[in-house]
Amino acid sequence: xxxxxxxxxxxxxxxxxxxxxxxxxxxxxxxxxxxxxxxxxxxxxxxxxxxxxxxxxxxxxxxxxxxxxxxxxxxxxxxxxxxxxxxxxxxxxxx
Amino acid sequence: xxxxxxxxxxxxxxxxxxxxxxxxxxxxxxxxxxxxxxxxxxxxxxxxxxxxxxxxxxxxxxxxxxxxxxxxxxxxxxxxxxxxxxxxxxxxxxxxxxxxxxxxxxxxxxxxxxxxxxxxxxxxxxxxxxxxxxxxxxxxxxxxxxxxxxxxxxxxxxxxxxxxxxxxxxxxxxxxxxxxxxxxxxxxxxxxxxxxxxxxxxxxxxxxxxxxxxxxxxxxxxxxxxxxxxxxxxxxxxxxxxxxxxxxxxxxxxxxxxxxxxxxxxxxxxxxxxxxxxxxxxxxxxxxxxxxxxxxxxxxxxxxxxxxxxxxxxxxxxxxxxxxxxxxxxxxxxxxxxxxxxxxxxxxxxxxxxxxxxxxxxxxxxxxxxxxxxxxxxxxxxxxxxxxxxxxxxxxxxxxxxxxxxxxxxxxxxxxxxxxxxxxxxxxxxxxxxxxxxxxxxxxxxxxxxxxxxxxxxxxxxxxxxxxxxxxxxxxx
Numbered sequence: 001x002x003x004x005x006x007x008x009x010x011x012x013x014x015x016x017x018x019x020x021x022x023x024x025x026x027x028x029x030x031x032x033x034x035x036x037x038x039x040x041x042x043x044x045x046x047x048x049x050x051x052x053x054x055x056x057x058x059x060x061x062x063x064x065x066x067x068x069x070x071x072x073x074x075x076x077x078x079x080x081x082x083x084x085x086x087x088x089x090x091x092x093x094x095x
Numbered sequence: 096x097x098x099x100x101x102x103x104x105x106x107x108x109x110x111x112x113x114x115x116x117x118x119x120x121x122x123x124x125x126x127x128x129x130x131x132x133x134x135x136x137x138x139x140x141x142x143x144x145x146x147x148x149x150x151x152x153x154x155x156x157x158x159x160x161x162x163x164x165x166x167x168x169x170x171x172x173x174x175x176x177x178x179x180x181x182x183x184x185x186x187x188x189x190x191x192x193x194x195x196x197x198x199x200x201x202x203x204x205x206x207x208x209x210x211x212x213x214x215x216x217x218x219x220x221x222x223x224x225x226x227x228x229x230x231x232x233x234x235x236x237x238x239x240x241x242x243x244x245x246x247x248x249x250x251x252x253x254x255x256x257x258x259x260x261x262x263x264x265x266x267x268x269x270x271x272x273x274x275x276x277x278x279x280x281x282x283x284x285x286x287x288x289x290x291x292x293x294x295x296x297x298x299x300x301x302x303x304x305x306x307x308x309x310x311x312x313x314x315x316x317x318x319x320x321x322x323x324x325x326x327x328x329x330x331x332x333x334x335x336x337x338x339x340x341x342x343x344x345x346x347x348x349x350x351x352x353x354x355x356x357x358x359x360x361x362x363x364x365x366x367x368x369x370x371x372x373x374x375x376x377x378x379x380x381x382x383x384x385x386x387x388x389x390x391x392x393x394x395x396x397x398x399x400x401x402x403x404x405x406x407x408x409x410x411x412x413x414x415x416x417x418x419x420x421x422x423x424x425x426x427x428x429x430x431x432x433x434x435x436x437x438x439x440x441x442x443x444x445x446x447x448x449x450x451x452x453x454x455x456x457x458x459x460x461x462x463x464x465x466x467x468x469x470x471x472x473x474x475x476x477x478x479x480x481x482x483x484x485x486x487x488x489x490x491x492x493x494x495x496x497x498x499x500x501x502x503x504x505x506x507x508x509x510x511x512x513x514x515x516x517x518x519x520x521x522x523x524x525x526x527x528x529x530x531x532x533x534x535x536x537x538x539x540x541x542x543x544x545x546x547x548x549x550x551x552x553x554x555x556x557x558x559x560x561x562x563x564x565x566x567x568x569x570x571x572x
Contacts, residue, residue: 053372
């Protein structure tokens with residue numbers, strides 16, 4: 001598999017990254033290099049090997065359903081760039 | 096031209112845990128903004144999620160209730176997208192190995208029963224809330240809801256009309272509240288529906304679907320789907336193809352409008368969350384949860400039909416919520432003479448009407464099940480006629496008190512002394528010679544008028560059946 005310039009531009013759009021024409025060509029080469037590595041790994045025979053969801057062969061420990069966290073809004077919001085009425089303020093985003 | 100509608104629903108049910116799915120912050124509704132958002136929920140660097148056992152247990156409960164397969168090993172994935180109310184930049188969800196797969200729900204549409212298959216149900220965290228008003232061009236973010244546990248329940252595209260979709264949503268709502276995994280509060284957003292809608296030629300290949308997001312009432316669900324069906328058919332018949340898209344329903348205009356097309360669809364780049372290990376469900380845990388399940392609505396419906404001889408409609412109505420069903424069972428069990436039909440009629444009739452008028456839930460009914468049963472007992476033993484029983488019910492509702500005390504105080508006992516009834520009948524007949532003549536001339540209406548006069552003279556306390564018999568005997572004689 002290899003990526004076209006259109007693919008690179010689409011990925012850049014989805015990632016909200018502005019990419020110039022020269023950069024797109026550069027990234028196309030680098031990304032295709034990664035795909036070559038993936039192709040190399042996919043050539044390995046994994047028949048009969050169960051897929052791993054995690055690098056450790058362990059299972060998740062569960063927490064009891066108990067409220068343990070106090071309200072620490074003041075401390076958390078003291079490092080926020082902008083707050084009002086207890087809310088964090090961010091630039092407007094509307095879909 | 097004929098079209099067939101195909102609908103599948105995705106329902107987000109908020110689980111009834113005390114704390115969040117990956118943190119120890121409270122999930123209580125309505126707190127001051129950001130007072131229930133801890134370091135994990137606001138995604139400070141270096142924090143780690145720890146899975147809530149209560150959330151997993153509720154997912155198991157739901158899976159068992161719909162006869163699904165529980166994945167003994169299931170995995171949490173990251174669903175990546177950018178939005179300010181999602182501070183980590185990803186939502187922890189389950190993608191390739193959800194906790195629940197398969198299962199089905201039986202729904203009742205009119206007289207027909209139908210099975211809707213369930214594809215999967217997976218655990219995930221809710222996002223925070225964005226407030227777009229009042230902040231001079233900025234958006235306010237409240238992260239209290241961030242990290243609230245959700246079980247997203249995805250159906251197969253098995254529904255063929257808005258009515259069926261609503262029936263399914265209601266049956267699901269009944270089930271999750273019945274087994275206690277969700278409080279079902281639609282206003283607070285505890286139960287939110289997304290509907291995937293497409294149209295096709297009957298039996299043909301599936302059409303392109305559009306997804307209507309975030310419907311939080313059964314009425315909007317029905318309106319939005321009906322509008323969407325008409326719109327899609329109109330587009331196709333005008334020669335335009337449907338584009339796969341996500342749309343929003345505007346309750347004010349009653350229309351759906353485009354939010355985004357497939358072209359701008361997010362690529363969520365799902366991958367297993369390295370912060371969470373796979374979850375293992377031990378058999379003894381599953382069995383303990385199974386043992387704790389109550390009798391389910393479907394089983395009760397069947398029992399009401401076979402054991403009590405109730406109609407399918409009555410059985411379905413009485414099992415529409417667990418509180419209603421439990422109330423009905425308590426009344427039935429407390430009646431001096433077994434008569435489930437009588438209990439059903441009063442619970443669905445007089446009581447439900449009074450509750451609706453007063454807009455109160457049966458859980459807080461001013462007349463408890465045992466007190467209602469004592470009233471019905473007086474109906475069974477002939478102390479009260481149906482009409483008098485309704486009067487006593489009214490008094491119990493407005494003033495409270497025991498049925499026997501009310502009967503005594505207001506002198507509502509049905510007349511059982513036939514001699515006294517006969518004397519009143521004689522007086523009525525003497526005073527209404529015209530009606531008597533008319534009845535003898537073959538006018539049946541005149542008979543009813545005479546019964547009415549007798550009932551009036553006894554202030555409604557005579558037994559109507561007894562009055563009928565005595566009156567007929569006298570007029571024949």
